[in-house]
Amino acid sequence: MQETVLKPLIEQRADPYIYKHTDGWYYFTASVPQYDRIELRRAPTIAGLATADTVDIWTKPDTGPYCELVWAPEIHFNQGAWYIYFAAAPSREIKYKLFQHRMYAIRNTGANPLEGEWEFMGQVDTGIDSFCLDATTFTHKDQLYYLWAQKDHDIEGNSNLYIAPMKTPWQIEGKPIMLSKPEYDWETRGFWVNEGPSVVRRNGRIFISYSASATDENYAMGLLWADEDADLLDPASWTKSREPVFRTCYDHGIYGPGHNSFTYAEDSDTVMLVYHARTYTEIVGDPLWNPDRHTFVKPLRWDDKGMPVFGRPSTN
Incomplete structure (x- = not known):
């Protein structure tokens, strides 16, 4: 198959999340460059977004x-209603509060989440009072799970990955279980980070992709996986890749791919990988305010052992 060099689907949208609903529509949300609101769009095709x-x-x-x-809103349809999970911080005028994000949820009970009222459900409290972000949810064997990134003051680094069952779509139940922390060289470049988890199920396994290191060209993605019949709340059930599964492609100039989500193709069960990346490395000023992380989409492939093959962020 001849490789095609990819172009962004949507420019200046970081932390992209595409959800294919049972109504046949695709719903898209992401971090906007101003970090001041949550926006939604929908289309009958991925390209139409x-x-x-x-x-x-x-x-x-x-x-x-x-x-x-x-930061990083995600839209989910859980237990009969739409939910968006996101992180936000207190006023920047308060010193040292810049990265004191907590996680929140809003709900819409209408058929079309672009219409009707969104209700603020409050903070999703993990029981740990520290920086946290990048929440996602998934249901497995009738149990709704919450999966996110959070800082532990007793562990070196900026954030680890945690999982917990949910009592309601806006409340977790039980003690958070840590699944991964930054430990390998590729996870600790610039910042010690595990963040942006996303879940896909295939071939009798549950896979969690995540992102690591600083959000420049060092940003890369790793992978956790567990058997679908395993206890997902037992860290021993999970295997972690020692090497990144998705990283910068210098050949084609696609840098720092990460903070992904998964969706499905229009006419098949092909898993589509959704991620952001930059197309240059010379960032002027604070990278936090650089708007040029763009949304890309490409097919996810699978090897003969049933493991995902991410390929390069620059090609299909």
Whole structure:
């Protein structure tokens, strides 16, 4: 198969999340460059998301604990309603509060989440009072799980990956279980980070992709996996890749791929990999405010052992 060098699907949208609903529509949300709101768009095809109208469905308040830096929203349909999970921080005017994000949820009970009212459900409290972000959810064997990144002050680094069952779609139940922490060289470049988890199920296994290191060209993705019949709350059930499964492609100039999600092709059960990446490395100023992390989409492939093959971020 001849490789095709990819172009962004949507420019200047980081932390992209595409959800294919049972109504046949694709729903897209991501971090906007201003970090001040949550926007949604939908289309009947993945390609159609690029030109779909956007709707601002929630805007941050002017003050309070979640009034700044709205990061990494994800849209899910859980137990009969739409939920968006996101992280936000207190005012930047308060020194040392810049990276004090906590996680929150909003809900819409309408058929179309671009319409109707979104209800603020409050903080998703993990029982650990520390920096946390990048929440996702998935249901397995009728149990809804919450999966996210959070700092442990007793562990070196910025964030680890945790899992917990959910009592409701906005409340976790039980003690968070740590599944992974930054430990390998490729996870600790610039920052010691495990973040941005996303779940895909295939071939009798549950896979969790995640991102690591600083959000420049060092950003890369790793993989955890467990047997679908294993106890998902037992860290021993999970195997972790020692090497990154997705990383910068210098040949074609696609840098720092990561913070991915998974969706499905229009006419098949082909898993599509959704991720952001930059197309240059010389970032002027604070990388946090650089808007040029773009959304890319490509097929995920599988080897003869049933493991995902991510390939290069620059080619299909």
